[in-house]
Amino acid sequence: MANAKPDWLTGFTDRLRSESGSALLLLGVAIFALIWANSPWAESYVHLWELPASIEIGSFGLDLTLHEWVNDGLMVLFFFLIGLEVRQEFAVGSLRDRRRALVPLIAGLVGVVVPALIYLAIAGREAASGWGVVVGTDTAFLLGALALLGPAMSNQLRVFLLTLTVVDDFLAVAIIGTVYTEDLQIVPLIIAIACLVVLALLGRARVWRTGPYVLVVAVLWLATIRSGVHPSLAGMAAGLLVPAPATERSHVETARDRFRDFWQSPQAAGARSVRRGLAQSISINERLHDALRGPVSLLVVPIFALANAGVDLRGGGLGDSIGSAVTWGVVAGLVVGKFVGISLGTFAAIRLGLGRLPEGVGRGSVLGGAALSGIGFTMSLLIIGLGLDGRAADEATIGVLIALVLATGLGALIFRLARERWGETTADLPTVLDPPVNTELDHIHGSNSAPYTVVEYLDFECPFCARATGMWRDLKDHFGDDIRYVVRHLPLEDVHPHSFRAAIAAEAAARQGKFWQMHDILFANQLRLEAENLREYAADIGLDLERFDADIADEELADWVRLNQESAHRSGARGTPTFFLNGVRHRGPHDARTLTASLENCEPDPAGRRRS
Known part of the structure; x- marks a missing residue:
């Protein structure tokens, strides 16, 4: 037991891996980046992300700055993970039932259009290309804030909001990959499309090994970088093509039988057979998702926040931002636009008879979730780096950070009202057995x-x-x-x-x-x-x-x-x-x-x- 982790360390790591813990980590890293960028060591912050980091293999090479490696490299894992989650939702999750998914899908769509229109109305003359900044929701931040501020039991609301952010994320990535793409290179683009075809064929052939998928995704990323299309689009498309079939009992029984063989004769060949059996019993989508979820939430996204949230506010920068139409276009688009768009889309879809709210979810909980959806952060910062530069980029970044605070505060206020005035103490299915056990009938x-x-x-x-x-x-x-x-x-x-x-x-x-x-x-x-x-x-x-x-x-x-x-x-x-x-x-x-x-x-x- 000498190698066992202390209880406090186990508790800390478990907390960090939770949705609320990862959101607090992300917030802490963003605050640290702001402090660093405005400290006496601000120059080191700028120089760090401008460091060149190149790879050369023969005549092939990639020459990117450290900042580009984060935004165009590491973040591909983030978008690949989103694609995996969307495919899971369509295969075995909430999107499998199209009628159940219709209300959050409509809400998500309206929640993209309304913020963009509000942004263009306020900041269009100064930075029209920044409208994409307000269309996406940061899923990790949203779920973390929900865990901290929402009802103690909110699983049904969580599923509703996850379905809604599928639309956000998909449209945001589509916008990144099309609107913010320049100088297309045809040959690399053809190679990227061929990689997507290969991924689809691997799924159709029910290839269960991880290696072929990883290799094709790596080639896809390299081709996309060369093509001029932003790699985020390729990452999500790749994730969507990784199959997510439900677990079959026969595969589980095979894994059990192989483990029994290993139990009776523990040899290396038996151990390999057990690993094969276990891998075959779980979909490649779920295995990749499980392997990437921790590193992406605890490493990739915090590094992205560190690289992108540091805005120099010295020399009047903060005052200029407070008076900027770009800043307030972003704030209004995220905080007001998301709240109004998602709420309007939800209740309009219900009124038109296209669906209904999930069981156990009240209108107050929907309004609270709509408010929290104004936390753009990851998606917003990425699009700022693509669509804006100079002072406009700094002003938009300040707007994203202000929106994070305001959207969180608005969500907390609405959830409190929902609890105290509307009696919405939960947003989940019942948990108590009804009726209790009856010894005469059961x-x-x-x-x-x-x-x-x-x-x-x-x-x-x-x-x-x-x-x-x-x-x-x-x-x-x-x-x-x-x-x-x-x-x-x-x-x-x-x-x-x-x-x-x-x-x-x-x-x-x-x-x-x-x-x-x-x-x-x-x-x-x-x-x-x-x-x-x-x-x-x-x-x-x-x-x-x-x-x-x-x-x-x-x-x-x-x-x-x-x-x-x-x-x-x-x-x-x-x-x-x-x-x-x-x-x-x-x-x-x-x-x-x-x-x-x-x-x-x-x-x-x-x-x-x-x-x-």
């Missing part, structure tokens, strides 16, 4: 007086429910008679067409006292749940088939399954498996080790025996 494994209760909403076609993964057995082995296990139905009929009928079959078996036997056999045969299969399983566990057939057709059982679905909805369960630990919805990983730790942190629930 299916229960274990003693009614057990101090720990696990309730699972399950789907018999779900490959990751407790019976399918064996997780429940591990919990039972750990807690023994101190735990009881309760199951309720949540058939996801849109993705699992046989799940509702399988739930009815389990309830029909329950009428003959064999719910758990049917439960186990259904999970053991998840790929064979047709009507004839269900009857076969009924025979295998010794049910009266004539009675089983009659019960399957009984609408009362279908109504009971629907009541379970309604209970899941009231309790905040939207997918399977969803677990409730002593009556509170569990969020995060649901492996046995995590659930065990969560249960041990719960207050024992001796009242469980009285829930009837």
